[in-house]
Amino acid sequence: MKAIGFHGTGGPEVLEVVDLEDPAPREGEILIRAHAAAVNPTDTVGRAGQRAAGNHRPPFVPGMDAAGVVREIGSGTRTDLEVGDAVMAVVVPSGSHGAYSELLAVPADSVVSAPRGADHVEAATLPMNGLTARLALDTLGLSAGDVIAVTGAAGAMGGYVVQLAKADGLTVVAxxxxxxxxxxxxxxxxVVLRRGDGFADLVRERYPDGVDGGVDGALLLERFAPAVRDGGTIITIRGYDEPGERGITFRPILVVDYAREREKLDILREQAEQGIVSLRVADVLPKEQAPEAHRRLEAGGVRGRLVLTF
Structure with a gap:
């Protein structure tokens, strides 16, 4: 099969088409013929070498979001999916196993039907970012009527936080x-306030005691803290967990903790079908243009997801 991978970390130019052995699904796994993979900041961070590759040998294949068709179901695997079904999956990259591939063998608990009416490209934008947003809100643990502040709200993950928070009955400041x-x-x-270092001050003008919690998609970190009430929690996405002042807690999350939360992924599918969450596609590129997709994402300003097709 064909995949997009890299043999050594570096800039977008290290990405290339590679030939890999076709995977076979084991018990508990589903083999997907993937047709689309979303490009995420996690992919660019791994390619640039900012995360350890472990003991794996190259090529390394990035990607955490895939959509396609069920090709085969591993013997003894319990699933309501059938060969030929259109599906989407969250993928945990490891060595040459990543979503930038024509074929993927993934745990059955990481795969659900694609939203009705969505094509492969649209479906590929939802799993990783949607589950990250769901994990952020679940970790925050706010109640209906509480107020949440969200930075990076125009991004894919931040946009899902806004939409899911509203569905949860929260008041959202973005x-x-x-x-x-x-x-x-x-x-x-x-409430929509101007982004940047002054965001927390603008929040305090609206909510003098601070909001009940926050999700920091823009990586403001300690600059976000003044927006949150004493003893509140801010969710971070790059591992930041330094102690905050006024009893504020920074809680890092990792989407891999939800990679096998099939029920939560299936609820996201239902919410996409109901229009509660949006499948936002910024642009579609063939797999051979993966370097260009990474360049564009790293340049900033992308709204929605860049998606590679296979």
Whole structure:
């Protein structure tokens, strides 16, 4: 099979088409003929060498979101899916196993039907970012009526946090650049404030005691803390867990903790079908243009997801 991988870390140019042995599904696994894979910041971080590759040998294949068709079901695997079904999956990359591949053998608990009416490209935008947003809100543990602040709200993960928080009955304060203010409102944010280092001060002007919690998709970190009430929690996505002032807790999350939460992924599918969450595609590129996709993502300003097709 063909995949997109790299033999040595570096810039986007290290990505290339590689030939790999076709995987075979074991018990508990489903083999997917993948047709689309979303490009995420996690992919670019791994390619650049900012995360350890472990003991695996190259080529290394990135990618955590895939959509395609069930090709084969491993013997003894319990699933309601059938060969030929359109599906989406969250993938935990390891060595040459990653979503940038024509064929993927993944745990059955990481695979659900694709949303009705969505094509492969659209379906590939949901699993990793949607589950990350769900994990962030579940970890935060706020109740209906509470107020949450979200930075990076125009991004894929941040946008899902806004939409899912509204579905949970929260009041949402979102950041946005001037050009993204209407996007923030369209996602359902109750209050949209200018993004940047001054965001926390703007939040305090609206909520003098601070909001009940936050999700920091923009990596403001300690600059986010003044927006949150005493003893509140801020969810971070790059491992930041330094102690905060006023009893504020920074809680890092890793989506791999939800990689086999099939029921939660299936609820996201239902919410996509109901229009509660949006499948936002920024652009579609053939797999051979993976270096260009990484360059564009690292340059910033992408709204929605860049998706590679296989």
């Amino acid at each position: 950041d946005a650049a001037e050009k993204d203010e209407e996007l923030g409102r369209s996602l359902g944010a109750d």
